[in-house]
Amino acid sequence: MFSSVAWLRRLASSLLVLSPLVACQGETLFTSSVTYCSEPDALLIQQFEFIYFQQNSSVWFNLSAASVQPDVNVSANIFLNVYGMHPVNYTIDLCSLFNGALCPLPTYNFTGSDTIPIPSSLDLSQMIPDIAFKIPDLEAYAQLSLTEVNTGTLKACVQATLSNGWSAHQVGVEWATGGLALFALLSAIWFSTTPDNLLPFRFVDLFYLYQWAASTALLDLNYSSVYIAFATNFAWALGLLSASATSPTQLAINNMRHLTGGTMADASGGSAVAFVNRKLSPYNAAAALFVSGTSQLLEINQDTVLLGSNSTLANYVSAASVQDVKQLDSAGTVQLVTSSSSNVLQAGIPIYVNDVGIATANAFMTIFLVGLMVLAIFLVVVAIGYGIAVFLARRNRIKATSSTEVRERYVGWARAWLLRLCLIAFTPVTIFAMYQWTLQDSWLSVLLSVIFLLAVAGYLSYCLFLVVRLAVRGTPAALYTDPKYLISGAPLFALYRPERYYATLPLLVATLLKAILTAFANANGEVQIIFILIIEIGVLATLLVLRPHKTRRADVLATYLAITRVVCTGLLVCFVEAIGLGAIPRVVVGIVAAVFISVAVIVMFINILLCSALPYLRRHRATSSADPSVLEKGAPGDEETGRPVNSMPEQTVALDSSVSQAYPDGSSQTSAEDRSIYTQESGSTTVGSLLPRRWSLRPSEPSHSRNSSTSHSHHSFSHLSNLISTNASSPIQSHTPSPSYSHMQLQGRQPTIDEHPSTSC
Template sequence: MVIMFSLLARLRAIAFTILLLLSFSYARDESLFTSSVTYCNPPETLLVQQFDVAYIAKNQSVSFDIIAASVEANVNVTANLLLNVYGMDLVNITIDLCSILGGALCPLPQYNFNGSDSLTVPDSFSSHVPGIAFKIPDLEAFAQLTLTEVGTGDIKACVQATLSNGWSTHQRAVEWSVGIVALIALLLALWQSRSPHALGPYRLLDLMGLYQIIAASALWNLNYPSVYRSFALNFAWALTLFSSPTSQVQQAINNMRALTGGSLANSTSSSAVGFVNRKLSPFNSNTVVSSGGSSSLSSESFSGFSALSNLAKLPSQPLSDFRQFTASTGEVQTVTEASSNVLQAGLPIYVNSINIATANAFMTVFICTLILLAIFGFLVGLGYVGLYLMNRQQSFNRNLQLERSSFFSYVRAWSLRLGMIMFFPILIFAFYQWTLKDSWLSILFSVVAFLGVLCVVWYPIILVVRVIRRSGSSALYSDAEVVEWSAPLYWQYRTERYYFFAIMLAATFLRALFISAARSSGIVQLVLTLVVEIAIFVGLLVLKPHKTRGADVFSTYLAIIRVVCTGLMFAFVESFQVQAIPRVAIGIVIAVIFSITILVVIFNLVLHSGLDRFWKRDISSRSPSRQESADTMLEKGDRTFVHTQSDTASAYGRANNPTPDRNIPLDPSINKPYSPTTPTTFENGSSHDRDSASTNFGTVLPRRWSFTPLHTPTDSSVLDHTTLSHTNTVLSTTPEEHPAELERR
């Protein structure tokens, strides 16, 4: 029985392995297929409802599924087929339809047809397709079919279909992976943030900031290669852009905008690739419609197209109904240079690629932010109820009011962190919404969101400024009440560089402003952003704001990455007319640099997660690299919160520091220095009076004290000499006068 079960288990394992290998082999078949279909000229003769074509390299076959109709009688046309790959016209042929299929397509028959088939293409066609076209992700290629009337030269139909090979840098697995990393960083930060010196919360801000920088780098008015735009889409969620082709939220936003004066295009479930400006990737073409070709094919070279005669006719469907159905469904739309539905570079292409209309972008961010705030509020309420129940059931030495105060300080600090994370995306899309002038309700919500995020982030800054004016910058690190709610802003910086957080927030504000204010010029956006990044880099080198050298190196590395990647994107400026293949190569390089940077940030996050305690020496045995203070130790991850304020220790659940919070002045009469100018006569030949009220600390004593013999020592004299020894009393003598005494000493 056991043997039979074991045999069945092995058979199942073998069958599973075979099926898995078969699925992989099928998925890796070299093929090209249509990813979008649009009219490149208003249709007059040929109406297309569906046009799916796939080319399989292994058997050199073309499979197609087409639903179309010819609605004009007595039209003789020639067909021009154009295949453009990375801006190069690899195939540009003209087919005389009267010379194939025995003249069945001349004149063009007037009927609907719906059919699918697989045809074998000649070797002359396959030789034009390079092998790399099947392997490079986010292929930039399109096929164009143009029907031109014989004699007049009028274009009767023009259809464009973008091609894909199935590979893309935009992967759901990548989105989930980077999202899970952010979630783990969040949980770690929640645990470590019980103390303001923990690095976990700051590394969370660094990680989310990097994600947002990558996503925002695809929002400029540049001709991005498709491979980089797809890579940046993996981080769209960091800008709170959550959507799907069947999202009900987008439909609700469409309805809201329609009721409040919205007139721009709505979101759709179709691919946005077909609506991209034809001068941009993936089209890379300045000439959209071509009416001629460089070569022609005879009926012998395309004898395989005889299978077209087997297409099924559908006479039961009237032509008028077909025309109305095609126009209403909008499955194949007309996209020309003069069309209003053309997607321009930057933010419109980016958000439409994830099925969010340009006019819906801010409302998507706004709704997702409300959901995030609802989750945050629920967790805060749950935590408060748990704290209340714990204090009801157990007896604590600490006061309940103090526990509540610490909890609310914890909540205030995390509210500030949440505001700092949402600061960038809200500013970007609020500013951009103001430039659209679409829906008055969307504009109203954008103003509310803008003011709300300013209150969350800038109000603590105002309070910090007040504290500095009242007590100085040192109060930001010593006053427990101030530290509890404002530490996320400046605690990672040195005391004399506390203001560096304002520089970083100002840079974030300017980045968002440039995306919207200079959206008509990509080169202006790049130059202004590059100036900001270089300024941050120089500021880090000159000011060295962090408490440790390692933190300065880490922040400088991130600044260098931003400067380098921003500089490389000058190759995407449309007016520079960089060819498609170099642009793709540069886009891949930028994506690789950002990917490596993400791994570095993750490694740094793990390094400061507490795991380093297992192999690092006790932090107390290492001297600080810059600041000779307890704050340096705190920056390196030590959990001991040294404070000169006793209430700070209580707020974090530790015993009060017995160190007094101020220096105790000494009695001036006791600390009066000795004056050697006035000799003093002592009784019994003693050099020091036991009951004297004066002491000598660090003063120059008379020379006779160095050699005058003392009487029989008493307890007080021994104590006096011990005191002088421990306080480093300076004894004065000269080797010329007392060499024996100097040798003895």
């Protein structure tokens, strides 16, 4: 029956190598949630847990239930749904169990826990494939239905989702991605004062990648469970920090909502999977609920079922009093979830936020409180840094700039980081603030969402207005020359070429449009995914046409990330409910999309490491090039080409135009006869002879005349010209070294840039 899914195991094991999953798990299946699938009539359940062990084909159970109606003869139907298929669908005659002790159903309070071997006649090891114990985020549930024998009335229905312990959501992944973001943040702060350093921009790009990965699971689509679990690894980047129903923050938000007109349900204390719409994963039960016609009647006698050492029901059953039944009924640990229930979680934001322990109505307020905490931390750090900067400026006033200039630069630096925080907050604030308006739950939550959205979007709009106004009034190059805008507004344009200073505007517009679709089109997944795919293709086309970045490598990275977004968004089309794609193909699509996103995160990690190490590599190169031993050896390739090695670094000496005009022809008009005939082959030195035209000498000047007038420079060059002409015509004087150069050698110092020869005249 499961031959069609045998290849899924190999695919999952090969693709999920890149995803950090849990350690080795035993081959077990256990209940992850329990809910009523119909109004409890004859059976009340307080606790229902079981674990199936594949190795010895046994079941451990922990059951607490009560039968409250007398004289009820029922049959039990056991139904198993795995990825939309139902390999187990048996009806058991309870009257044949325990010598008729369960017929009629006794009004007992069942409380017991034990391990039971499965009868060999069931042969569950053949019914359940091995993949059910290996694939992460298993999509399976078991259903127990009690039907009255005489009337066919449904007396009780209980559903329990199953899990194997494997999941694509891991706390270690959250810490790893958070650690990478923290490293990028510290590196960006350290290098944010360095011109043309990419780390501050890569920090924002990394957060945008995280937020996009999380936002792909917020649409009204029938995602596979493995993809939702993977996407929740990045929920913290949206400000949705994992919580529990008893978290003080969530309890405070619940109290605030209920005091201000909120009527929506709070977060559940159990698994959010229990409240998922039964049409969606992991239930996949659109056509599988209450399957009839294919049921098989299985007669089991007392000898077939073994209950440990004793086979009497009295070991697990105690007589129930009226008080016990009342306590069991008021416990409320097992919720009623049907297609008409108000607590059903629909696809999109409700399922996603509840998976991280946050109620649907609490999503925005959670982001709002996280944003306030981040803003408070930012203000404290900026205040401390400002005090330190002013203090150091006053201490070093003699050799540093004034405290006023330091203050202006620091304020610009702080404004740039505030702008980066607004860019990071723009995606979650726009999505969840507008989604809060559709809930109509708490007037205070709606008011705060409007204020928060206006604050973030308003500051971004103001900064964009300043940038565009300066570029329109003057030239785009003015943005890169005005220190005021270059420091404070750098996150908006400094990454791009001057003629493409506006390249960040399409990205912000695309983010806003996607947020509008996610928030307001939450009941139509087809519209959401189609228009978002068009937007992503438009962003990719914009990058290919504009090529806005200053370097080709930056364009390649941005294009790669855009292609990843387009490909993954295209894969999400398979999750549209109207397509009706099977559960197993959707699992494969989810795994492939998760791998694409994982590779993109790894690429960003490598890029951030390279950007962090690049300044140190450049500094090491500069130090190595200044090493005298390296200078003596010369540049690589000199020995191969046979060219003479210049012992001094080549520098370009910019001469004054007036000086150049005084000697229009220079040494280019010197005849061959004027050149010295003393060479190394004749045993003579070349000191005092005419140098080739590519060389130029400038004598060293005394320290007291470094700032002399231009006329003095004319006199120095005239004296140098006469000295060279005299040495060229007198072989005897050619053995006398230049006085200025000899003086430098005696003083034991190297010639300065203006003193040594340059090869690029």
